Amino acid sequence: MENKIPYKTYLNENEIPKQWYNLRADMKNKPAPLLNPGTLKPMTAEELSGVFCSELVKQELDNDTAYFDIPEEIQNFYKMYRPSPLVRAYCLENALGTPAKIYYKFEGNNTSGSHKLNSAIAQAYYAKKQGLKGVTTETGAGQWGTALSMACSYFGLDCRVYMVKVSYEQKPFRREVMRTYGASVTPSPSDTTNVGRKILAEHPGTTGSLGCAISEAVEAATSNEGYRYVLGSVLNQVLLHQSIIGLESKAAFEKIGVKPDVIIGCAGGGSNLGGLIAPFMGEKLRGENDYRIIAVEPASCPSFTRGKYAYDFCDTGMVCPLAKMYTLGSGFIPSPNHAGGLRYHGMSSTLSQLYDDKLMEAVSVEQTAVFEAATQFARVEGILPAPESSHAIRVAIDEALKCKETGEEKTIFFGLTGTGYFDMVAYQKYNDGEMTDYIPSDDDLAVGFAGLPKVDL
Numbered sequence: 001m002e003n004k005i006p007y008k009t010y011l012n013e014n015e016i017p018k019q020w021y022n023l024r025a026d027m028k029n030k031p032a033p034l035l036n037p038g039t040l041k042p043m044t045a046e047e048l049s050g051v052f053c054s055e056l057v058k059q060e061l062d063n064d065t066a067y068f069d070i071p072e073e074i075q076n077f078y079k080m081y082r083p084s085p086l087v088r089a090y091c092l093e094n095a096l097g098t099p100a101k102i103y104y105k106f107e108g109n110n111t112s113g114s115h116k117l118n119s120a121i122a123q124a125y126y127a128k129k130q131g132l133k134g135v136t137t138e139t140g141a142g143q144w145g146t147a148l149s150m151a152c153s154y155f156g157l158d159c160r161v162y163m164v165k166v167s168y169e170q171k172p173f174r175r176e177v178m179r180t181y182g183a184s185v186t187p188s189p190s191d192t193t194n195v196g197r198k199i200l201a202e203h204p205g206t207t208g209s210l211g212c213a214i215s216e217a218v219e220a221a222t223s224n225e226g227y228r229y230v231l232g233s234v235l236n237q238v239l240l241h242q243s244i245i246g247l248e249s250k251a252a253f254e255k256i257g258v259k260p261d262v263i264i265g266c267a268g269g270g271s272n273l274g275g276l277i278a279p280f281m282g283e284k285l286r287g288e289n290d291y292r293i294i295a296v297e298p299a300s301c302p303s304f305t306r307g308k309y310a311y312d313f314c315d316t317g318m319v320c321p322l323a324k325m326y327t328l329g330s331g332f333i334p335s336p337n338h339a340g341g342l343r344y345h346g347m348s349s350t351l352s353q354l355y356d357d358k359l360m361e362a363v364s365v366e367q368t369a370v371f372e373a374a375t376q377f378a379r380v381e382g383i384l385p386a387p388e389s390s391h392a393i394r395v396a397i398d399e400a401l402k403c404k405e406t407g408e409e410k411t412i413f414f415g416l417t418g419t420g421y422f423d424m425v426a427y428q429k430y431n432d433g434e435m436t437d438y439i440p441s442d443d444d445l446a447v448g449f450a451g452l453p454k455v456d457l
């Protein structure tokens with residue numbers, strides 16, 4: 001192979017971004033504000049400060065400042081595992097026999113195994129700087145809880161994680177990583193909060209949900225002095241921190257003189273995708289460049305492709321502010337898809353607005369097709385991908401195969417958000433031929449939509 005473009009492109013220390021980019025600054029139609037569920041008025045900084053750290057509240061509400069300096073302490077932590085490589089997938093291209101050029105940005109090179117650490121370390125830093133004792137959060141499959149426990153131990157903060165009970169029982173190794181980093185992990189719903197006790201009384205024997213664990217974590221933060229709640233996706237502040245992925249990618253592409261045509265990412269709450277596309281979408285919004293941008297979601301939890309653009313609750317207990325987003329309704333319970341990180345009922349308000357403005361596309365894919373792509377990728381590129389990330393691989397392969405038909409030499413770029421070492425039960429199901437595809441019927445979705453709050457603005 002005669003390769004002019006290197007297999008991996010890394011940035012030097014002096015090329016690493018020193019600021020995050022706030023995509024909202026370049027959006028003509030700003031994302032809709034969070035609403036107070038009691039008054040239906042936009043949440044004020046003061047109201048949000050009871051739940052989140054003050055500096056993070058500022059970031060959450062700021063739709064105008066384009067760049068935020070990354071504090072030096074966070075830059076130093078990033079150096080442990082960043083910059084992450086931009087990889088040219090020569091082996092995958094060969095295997096597919098496509099004229100397309102495929103690149104991916106790999107975020108799995110840290111112990112937590114995903115991009116979530118990029119925001120966890122920022123949120124822990126601001127909590128520490130504010131003099132807090134600790135933070136609370138929820139975790140589903142465990143990636144966010146793992147990332148946060150790593151970040152908290154680095155800054156000497158207490159970390160209390162409410163873990164969806166079914167995952168707590170089925171993913172004991174994730175739980176032990178968190179405990180090794182000093183976090184306390186409680187299966188949710190639990191009897192340690194009012195909302196947990198209420199849910200347990202109403203649904204005895206329930207194995208929990210993300211929405212329910214969020215309610216418990218918020219209550220634990222607001223009822224304990226010196227604690228705040230942190231969230232690993234969906235929020236504007238999280239997309240801001242994750243912009244490091246896109247900024248590094250863009251700098252690496254410029255270094256090798258390449259411009260991607262198609263950018264693809266998986267979408268759960270939207271944080272990795274929002275971060276990956278940020279500087280590219282910024283150029284698109286400013287009319288400087290054009291890119292095709294594709295969000296990929298599971299057919300079992302199709303927020304973009306079949307959801308409604310409406311104000312909704314972010315949690316089951318309805319204690320959180322309302323967010324306007326593409327949603328399936330906070331009461332929607334997705335079937336047990338193996339990509340735990342993509343099972344959220346809603347989607348980032350920022351991405352929702354961009355999607356509504358037709359600045360990006362979305363597709364949904366079924367999980368057996370996703371694991372087929374994951375396996376194909378693992379065998380030629382070496383990395384065992386997370387099921388979530390493999391949604392993006394599926395669509396990148398599909399796009400590359402289309403190029404094979406048409407002979408187009410497109411440059412396809414996707415986000416490889418993490419590794420799948422803790423997802424071997426899912427791989428086992430696939431290898432044993434026992435994996436099935438669940439697609440909700442319109443009637444299933446109607447149940448979730450019926451629970452949407454009535455908000456007239």
Ligand SMILES: *Cc1c(COP(=O)(O)O)cnc(C)c1O
Pocket residue numbers: 113114115116143144232233234266267268269270271272273341342386388389417418419
């Ligand atoms: C959590 C997670 C996702 C989905 O979350 P987003 O906020 O949509 O990025 C994707 N990939 C991995 C590996 C994850 O852990």
